[in-house]
Amino acid sequence: xxxxxxxxxxxxxxxxxxxxxxxxxxxxxxxxxxxxxxxxxxxxxxxxxxxxxxxxxxxxxxxxxxxxxxxxxxxxxxxxxxxxxxxxxxxxxxxxxxxxxxxxxxxxxx
Amino acid sequence: xxxxxxxxxxxxxxxxxxxxxxxxxxxxxxxxxxxxxxxxxxxxxxxxxxxxxxxxxxxxxxxxxxxxxxxxxxxxxxxxxxxxxxxxxxxxxxxxxxxxxxxxxxxxxxxxxxxxx
Numbered sequence: 001x002x003x004x005x006x007x008x009x010x011x012x013x014x015x016x017x018x019x020x021x022x023x024x025x026x027x028x029x030x031x032x033x034x035x036x037x038x039x040x041x042x043x044x045x046x047x048x049x050x051x052x053x054x055x056x057x058x059x060x061x062x063x064x065x066x067x068x069x070x071x072x073x074x075x076x077x078x079x080x081x082x083x084x085x086x087x088x089x090x091x092x093x094x095x096x097x098x099x100x101x102x103x104x105x106x107x108x109x110x
Numbered sequence: 111x112x113x114x115x116x117x118x119x120x121x122x123x124x125x126x127x128x129x130x131x132x133x134x135x136x137x138x139x140x141x142x143x144x145x146x147x148x149x150x151x152x153x154x155x156x157x158x159x160x161x162x163x164x165x166x167x168x169x170x171x172x173x174x175x176x177x178x179x180x181x182x183x184x185x186x187x188x189x190x191x192x193x194x195x196x197x198x199x200x201x202x203x204x205x206x207x208x209x210x211x212x213x214x215x216x217x218x219x220x221x222x223x224x225x226x227x
Contacts, residue, residue, distance in 0.1 A: 033215060042114070042201055042218030043153070088152055098143070098216060100152040 004032070004089040004101035012107040019076040021104040023089030024069075032065055033090045034074050037103070043088065046074075079108045112137070115184075116202050116219035123192050123226050131187040131222045135204030142185045143216060144177055147199045159185060192226045199223050 007022045023032070031050045035043040049056045049065045049072065056063045062075040076083055086103040115134040123129050135142050140161050145153035155169040159179035170177065174192075179185040189196055200223075203216035 035218075040220075042116075042220045043203075043216070045215035045217070048215060099155065100145075102150070102152040 004091050004099060006087065006089055006101045006104040008104060009102070010105045010107070012109060013079060015079060015081055015108050015110050017079055019079050019083070019106055019108075021074045021087050021106070023072045023074070023101060025072075025089075025091050026070065029067075029091045031092055032063075032072050033098070034061075034063060034072075035088045035090060035100075037086045037088065039085075046087075076106075079106075081108050081110050084108045114202055114204050114217050114219035116200075116222050118222060119220065120223045121225070123224065125193055125226055126191050129189040129192050129196070129224055129226075131189075131200050131202075131224070132184045133187070133202030133204075133219060134184040135202075136217050139204035139206055139217070141205045141207070142179050143203045143205075144185075144187050145201045145203065147201060147221070153201060156187070189224075192224075194226045197224055197226045 004023050004025045013019055029051055031048055033048045034046045036046055037043045047056055047058045047061055047063050049063050051067055054065060060077045065072045084107050086105045088100045088103045090098045090100045092098055114136055117132050121129055142159045144156040146156055147153045157170050157177045158166040161179055162181050174190045176188045199221045201218050201221045203218045205214050205216050207214040
Protein backbone atom coordinates (compact mmCIF):
# COMPACT_ATOMS: atom_id res chain seq x y z
CA UNK A 1 0.00 0.00 0.00
CA UNK A 2 1.16 3.55 -0.69
CA UNK A 3 1.86 5.23 2.62
CA UNK A 4 3.52 8.48 1.57
CA UNK A 5 2.38 10.34 -1.50
CA UNK A 6 4.14 13.41 -2.80
CA UNK A 7 2.51 16.35 -4.46
CA UNK A 8 2.99 17.69 -7.08
CA UNK A 9 4.23 14.87 -9.28
CA UNK A 10 6.40 17.32 -11.17
CA UNK A 11 7.53 20.89 -10.56
CA UNK A 12 9.49 23.22 -12.81
CA UNK A 13 10.78 26.55 -11.49
CA UNK A 14 13.40 29.16 -12.29
CA UNK A 15 16.77 29.09 -10.59
CA UNK A 16 16.71 31.20 -7.45
CA UNK A 17 13.04 30.57 -6.71
CA UNK A 18 11.82 28.47 -3.80
CA UNK A 19 10.45 24.98 -4.34
CA UNK A 20 7.82 23.43 -2.11
CA UNK A 21 6.85 19.77 -2.16
CA UNK A 22 4.23 18.09 -0.04
CA UNK A 23 3.80 14.61 1.32
CA UNK A 24 0.69 13.01 2.76
CA UNK A 25 0.54 9.73 4.63
CA UNK A 26 -2.18 7.55 6.06
CA UNK A 27 -1.21 5.99 9.37
CA UNK A 28 0.65 7.07 12.50
CA UNK A 29 4.39 7.39 12.17
CA UNK A 30 7.45 7.58 14.40
CA UNK A 31 9.34 9.75 11.95
CA UNK A 32 9.30 10.95 8.37
CA UNK A 33 12.31 11.26 6.11
CA UNK A 34 13.01 13.05 2.84
CA UNK A 35 15.36 11.69 0.21
CA UNK A 36 16.68 12.97 -3.11
CA UNK A 37 17.41 10.85 -6.16
CA UNK A 38 19.41 12.09 -9.10
CA UNK A 39 18.78 10.38 -12.41
CA UNK A 40 20.34 6.92 -12.51
CA UNK A 41 21.58 7.06 -8.93
CA UNK A 42 20.55 5.81 -5.51
CA UNK A 43 18.62 7.82 -2.98
CA UNK A 44 20.40 10.26 -0.72
CA UNK A 45 19.04 11.04 2.72
CA UNK A 46 18.24 14.72 3.23
CA UNK A 47 16.51 15.14 6.54
CA UNK A 48 14.60 13.21 9.21
CA UNK A 49 11.87 14.74 11.32
CA UNK A 50 10.43 12.95 14.33
CA UNK A 51 6.72 12.79 15.07
CA UNK A 52 7.10 15.15 18.05
CA UNK A 53 8.85 17.79 15.94
CA UNK A 54 7.04 20.40 13.87
CA UNK A 55 9.84 21.96 11.87
CA UNK A 56 13.44 21.22 11.02
CA UNK A 57 16.11 23.03 9.02
CA UNK A 58 19.20 21.86 7.22
CA UNK A 59 21.01 24.43 5.08
CA UNK A 60 18.57 25.54 2.37
CA UNK A 61 16.09 22.84 3.35
CA UNK A 62 13.13 23.34 5.63
CA UNK A 63 10.82 20.50 6.55
CA UNK A 64 7.53 20.80 8.40
CA UNK A 65 5.40 18.04 9.86
CA UNK A 66 1.73 18.25 10.77
CA UNK A 67 0.71 14.98 12.40
CA UNK A 68 -2.91 16.12 12.78
CA UNK A 69 -3.16 16.44 9.00
CA UNK A 70 -0.76 13.57 8.36
CA UNK A 71 1.29 15.75 6.04
CA UNK A 72 4.78 17.11 5.61
CA UNK A 73 6.34 19.69 3.35
CA UNK A 74 9.86 20.15 2.02
CA UNK A 75 10.94 23.67 1.10
CA UNK A 76 14.12 24.29 -0.87
CA UNK A 77 15.06 27.94 -0.80
CA UNK A 78 17.09 29.78 -3.44
CA UNK A 79 17.04 26.81 -5.78
CA UNK A 80 20.02 25.88 -7.92
CA UNK A 81 20.36 23.86 -11.10
CA UNK A 82 21.99 21.10 -9.05
CA UNK A 83 18.75 20.70 -7.08
CA UNK A 84 17.16 19.12 -10.16
CA UNK A 85 16.22 15.63 -8.97
CA UNK A 86 13.33 13.53 -7.72
CA UNK A 87 12.37 13.99 -4.08
CA UNK A 88 10.76 11.27 -2.01
CA UNK A 89 9.23 11.20 1.41
CA UNK A 90 9.45 8.00 3.43
CA UNK A 91 7.64 6.90 6.54
CA UNK A 92 8.25 4.12 9.00
CA UNK A 93 4.64 3.06 9.51
CA UNK A 94 3.62 -0.50 8.91
CA UNK A 95 5.45 -3.75 8.88
CA UNK A 96 6.82 -3.42 5.37
CA UNK A 97 9.91 -1.41 6.11
CA UNK A 98 10.47 2.20 5.20
CA UNK A 99 7.72 3.15 2.74
CA UNK A 100 8.40 5.59 -0.08
CA UNK A 101 6.04 7.67 -2.17
CA UNK A 102 6.26 8.02 -5.94
CA UNK A 103 8.21 11.23 -5.66
CA UNK A 104 8.15 14.78 -6.96
CA UNK A 105 10.30 15.40 -10.00
CA UNK A 106 11.84 18.86 -9.59
CA UNK A 107 13.38 20.71 -12.54
CA UNK A 108 15.31 23.90 -11.94
CA UNK A 109 15.59 25.98 -15.08
CA UNK A 110 18.70 28.16 -15.38
CA UNK B 111 34.94 5.25 3.71
CA UNK B 112 33.13 3.53 0.87
CA UNK B 113 29.39 3.79 0.71
CA UNK B 114 26.98 1.02 -0.16
CA UNK B 115 28.40 -0.89 -3.11
CA UNK B 116 26.17 -2.69 -5.55
CA UNK B 117 27.20 -4.75 -8.52
CA UNK B 118 26.73 -5.14 -11.30
CA UNK B 119 25.37 -1.70 -12.27
CA UNK B 120 23.61 -3.17 -15.27
CA UNK B 121 22.55 -6.75 -15.83
CA UNK B 122 20.87 -8.21 -18.89
CA UNK B 123 19.27 -11.62 -18.69
CA UNK B 124 17.12 -13.64 -21.04
CA UNK B 125 13.80 -14.95 -19.84
CA UNK B 126 14.28 -18.07 -17.74
CA UNK B 127 17.81 -17.26 -16.62
CA UNK B 128 18.90 -16.43 -13.10
CA UNK B 129 19.90 -12.97 -11.86
CA UNK B 130 22.19 -12.47 -8.87
CA UNK B 131 22.54 -8.98 -7.46
CA UNK B 132 25.17 -8.19 -4.86
CA UNK B 133 25.30 -5.56 -2.16
CA UNK B 134 28.06 -4.68 0.27
CA UNK B 135 26.77 -2.42 3.07
CA UNK B 136 28.62 0.53 4.49
CA UNK B 137 31.36 -0.31 6.93
CA UNK B 138 29.90 -0.88 10.37
CA UNK B 139 26.36 -1.41 9.10
CA UNK B 140 24.77 -4.78 9.80
CA UNK B 141 21.26 -4.03 8.53
CA UNK B 142 20.53 -4.42 4.82
CA UNK B 143 17.36 -3.63 2.87
CA UNK B 144 16.44 -4.37 -0.73
CA UNK B 145 14.04 -2.21 -2.73
CA UNK B 146 12.74 -2.38 -6.28
CA UNK B 147 11.98 0.67 -8.40
CA UNK B 148 10.00 0.71 -11.62
CA UNK B 149 10.34 3.69 -14.01
CA UNK B 150 8.65 6.84 -12.65
CA UNK B 151 7.73 4.99 -9.47
CA UNK B 152 8.83 5.11 -5.88
CA UNK B 153 10.76 2.37 -4.18
CA UNK B 154 8.94 -0.76 -3.11
CA UNK B 155 10.28 -2.54 -0.06
CA UNK B 156 11.27 -6.14 -0.65
CA UNK B 157 13.26 -7.53 2.26
CA UNK B 158 15.18 -6.56 5.39
CA UNK B 159 18.10 -8.67 6.57
CA UNK B 160 20.67 -8.76 9.29
CA UNK B 161 23.71 -10.98 9.23
CA UNK B 162 22.51 -14.55 8.62
CA UNK B 163 18.88 -13.62 9.34
CA UNK B 164 15.89 -12.52 7.31
CA UNK B 165 14.00 -10.09 9.52
CA UNK B 166 11.17 -9.02 7.24
CA UNK B 167 10.46 -10.41 3.78
CA UNK B 168 6.90 -9.16 3.50
CA UNK B 169 7.67 -7.38 0.22
CA UNK B 170 9.27 -10.32 -1.52
CA UNK B 171 7.31 -12.18 -4.20
CA UNK B 172 6.50 -15.65 -2.95
CA UNK B 173 8.19 -17.44 -5.81
CA UNK B 174 11.51 -17.11 -7.65
CA UNK B 175 12.94 -14.41 -5.35
CA UNK B 176 15.28 -15.04 -2.44
CA UNK B 177 17.75 -13.02 -0.42
CA UNK B 178 20.60 -13.77 1.93
CA UNK B 179 23.14 -11.89 4.00
CA UNK B 180 25.80 -14.38 5.04
CA UNK B 181 28.21 -13.99 7.91
CA UNK B 182 30.97 -13.24 5.43
CA UNK B 183 30.51 -11.47 2.12
CA UNK B 184 27.87 -9.34 0.49
CA UNK B 185 24.12 -9.62 0.61
CA UNK B 186 22.70 -11.39 -2.45
CA UNK B 187 19.31 -10.91 -4.06
CA UNK B 188 18.60 -13.86 -6.31
CA UNK B 189 15.89 -14.00 -8.95
CA UNK B 190 15.34 -17.37 -10.58
CA UNK B 191 13.72 -17.91 -13.98
CA UNK B 192 13.46 -14.20 -14.68
CA UNK B 193 10.51 -12.79 -16.61
CA UNK B 194 10.15 -9.47 -18.41
CA UNK B 195 8.19 -8.05 -15.48
CA UNK B 196 11.29 -8.39 -13.31
CA UNK B 197 12.98 -5.63 -15.31
CA UNK B 198 13.56 -2.80 -12.83
CA UNK B 199 16.19 -1.04 -10.79
CA UNK B 200 17.03 -2.88 -7.60
CA UNK B 201 18.45 -0.80 -4.77
CA UNK B 202 20.18 -1.93 -1.66
CA UNK B 203 20.40 0.20 1.47
CA UNK B 204 22.10 -0.24 4.80
CA UNK B 205 21.78 1.31 8.23
CA UNK B 206 23.49 1.20 11.58
CA UNK B 207 20.36 0.76 13.63
CA UNK B 208 17.51 -1.61 13.01
CA UNK B 209 14.67 -0.90 10.67
CA UNK B 210 12.00 -0.38 13.24
CA UNK B 211 13.79 2.28 15.20
CA UNK B 212 14.40 4.21 11.98
CA UNK B 213 16.09 7.07 13.72
CA UNK B 214 19.08 6.46 11.54
CA UNK B 215 18.77 7.11 7.83
CA UNK B 216 19.19 4.56 5.11
CA UNK B 217 22.28 4.75 2.92
CA UNK B 218 21.59 3.61 -0.62
CA UNK B 219 23.76 2.12 -3.29
CA UNK B 220 23.45 3.25 -6.91
CA UNK B 221 21.38 0.24 -7.82
CA UNK B 222 21.48 -2.60 -10.30
CA UNK B 223 19.42 -2.11 -13.42
CA UNK B 224 18.08 -5.46 -14.51
CA UNK B 225 16.80 -5.85 -18.04
CA UNK B 226 15.11 -9.08 -19.04
CA UNK B 227 14.96 -9.67 -22.78
